[in-house]
Amino acid sequence: MVVLLLLLIPLIGASFLFLYKGDHQFASTASLKLSLVSLLVMCLRLFCWHTPEQLSFTAPWLTSLGSSFSLRMDGLGTILSLLTTTAYFLLFWYMRSRTIERPAAFFAWLLLAQVGMLGVFLAMDSLLFYFFWELALIPMYFLASQWGGARSVSVTFKFFIYTFLGSVFMLIGILYLQSKTADHSFALESIKKIKLTSDQQSWLFWFFFIAFAIKLPVFPFHTWQPDTYEESATPVTAILSAIMVKMGVLGLLRWVLPLFPIASYMWGDVVMSMAVAGIVYASFLAMQQVDLKRLIAYSSIAHIGLMTAGAFALNQLAYQGLLIQLFTHGINILGMWILADIIERKTGTRSIDSLGGIAQHSPTLTIFFVIIALANIALPLTNAFVGEFLLFAGVLATPSTYYWAFAVAVGLGIILSAVYTLRMIRAVFYGQPSARTSMAIRLALHEVGALVFIVGLILFFGICPQPLIDMTADFSKDLFGQTDITSLFRKS
């Protein structure tokens, strides 16, 4: 039942806000309270509710088609739901002190997007998965278009078309799989029982992979991403990059790897090359950027590249790292976006050139920024270190013959990320204050609260990552069991 609760809370909130148009005060308070309730439900699930009955929900739905409304929270679902509820809570907390046009509609769309994303994370039926996949996209389309910059309508439309194109191919794949199941069902369990030949796996792999590759985005499908991130309002960008890209990773881990393990191995080198090419390419581009948001956008592509490489490293170490990274990356990038938003709002610019010297007058902001930025480059004792370390170790242990090349590229990406992040810190916070930064930036209470929470999470999981590992160990073990290429070949 907990899964149903997690979906219902934001859904009710969204419908309420759509119908009852309140002012900013009302809408943000209501959303904050709802997200707090969601977070509490999630905490209860972590500490009290463990039985399978509590973690799953199934109801008949579209039975004539062979579908059902079936949700279940496994390790992957747990960590992503935890991320979603935490990130929404933090974002709404921060939004208390940030005004926005038409607040009721804005918050309502955000909550509706939350329903879609949580649904994607928890759906155990491929048709239901597709439903939620699109349900998450529509609110994002409206959010990014209506509350964005001057070019946002066309940029967001490109994003929408791109994603939709990917997803219809996935739909064909889903329909094909359904026609192959013994009981003509869309359920994941039934699909897993199909014996697919390697040829079938091969083309199905691409039909699914493209949808997820666009969402992630993996190089060379990333062209929508920097523009969309730059043009959207920053809270929307934060949701896009902290949570929504995880839909793509989840797609790989839940639908691609376990269903098409042989194809994943066959095409592993290709995908790994795309991923590491993306890491290096995005890192170099990030170094050239003068716009704060674009810089973070490119750094996000690099991080996503690393996650994709980890997914196709096909070993338990990498899976484990990836699962942790899902959570930590989400929290860290959310922190980055909140800080970028604060800087943009208070100084009126995102251009790195016209910033500088903020540290002289605003030490608190600087401390927050430095800690979160260091976490973003995975310094030891920050939360991202464990995940990135495991990912790197996993890439080294990949069954591919080119493992060394991938490892070198990934290592280069890690070094470059330090280069552009530290450069950004220097350019924005140190040096001589410019006209725009000569005033002290005062942080509102809610902003400090959200940032302290984020820094707390960074340090806590940096020092003590074991809870995250425990949460996901079963899933990574299970996933490795399904994708272990040596045992698969031995069987066949």
Place this chain on the structure above:
Amino acid sequence: MLSSLFIKDRNYIHALALAGLAVLFAINLAEFDGWLLFEMDLSGMLRFDRYALVMNAIGLASFFFYLLLSGSAMEKVGPHHADYLALLFFICAGLFMVTGFESLLILFLGIEVVSIPLYILTGSDKRNLKSNEAALKYFLLGSFSTGLLLLGIAFFYGARGNFMATVSVDPTVVGSSLQLAAVLLLLFAMSFKVSVAPFHFWTPDVYDGAPTVFTSFMATIVKVALFAAFVRLFEDTFSLQFSLWQPWVAGFVVVTLLIGNLTAVFQQSVKRMLAYSSIAQAGFMLLAVYTINGDSKEGLLLYAASYSLATIGIFAVLVYLQDHTFEGFNGLAKKQPIVAASLVIFSLSLAGIPLTGGFLAKLFMIKAALAYQPWLAIVSVVMAVVSVFYYFRLIQAMYFRKDAQSISIEFPKSFPIGLLVTALIVVLLGIFPEAILGLLYF
């Protein structure tokens, strides 16, 4: 059959028409349970099986919403309000004939009963040159295709010696050249009637020229009922010549999808865009003819309902706008939030986005096509993506663009509510399609 009760008296007003439709709908539903108002010997001419009944129910329900939303707009076209309604009911009677035909003669009669009032309605805006031109064009090309139809039926009679729409297993019939000619002629004639490319050339001009209220009726209720007849004809009669006509239909599907979608992208007028979109949607519905299996027949029903309601909804708004281009919709979200929200749902449904009836309809069609020809399924989904380009322009205009000249748009008071109800039904179809499909089996 059922509407004969109503065609007799002409002088009813809007409310009476709505009430009449409600009664017809109730009678139609009652017939599902075998509860007949009156029994008639149809001597093998008509057969109202469940499929036909569901189709009629959908047609009647769409007609009901059509009158609800656009009924008052009919008065703007000309002074003969009651006559228009009578003609529409005539068409409705014809539609019952084509969905339930058992003999090809009835099919022919039904199509004529549908077409002739449509010619009149197309030209009903007498002072408008475009309307007259459209009527003439429609009449000439329509007669031509009726000629093809008649010739096809004649060949059919030549091959079989009767008009019955049943499968003939007689080997002398199956392979005969007369039969082949009949199949192709009937295929072309029916394709013309449902505006499938390359027989679509009349559609944009006629739809554009006809008064918007009647375009709405033509593009939706008439079209989907003719599709039901199309499927019935080819399933009941020609399923043994499958290999002969199936490649033709596959070609038509591809051409229709390409022409309809790609041309619609470049339209500036929403009315013309909808005309091309109706061609594009016909391409999807044609998949039901191509595949002839359970999935696609169910899909056609969903398609009929969701496509009709959504298109009727958009047309109903269009009637009230002065500016029929996309700019005319600019800033509508601010002025009329309920209308705009409903239009969003209609557009999403037509584009095939989940949680709307349009998505499930397309899902059924693609699923059916996948069983025969995977590439056909791929072409159709790619074209569904293309359709997003023009349907979303409507959303973009309403929500993201400000209007330059703030013309206030006046709707009748109850109009937004009616529109919203229609939109909700479209959504409900996407969540609980069993509401319609269940009628087929229970």
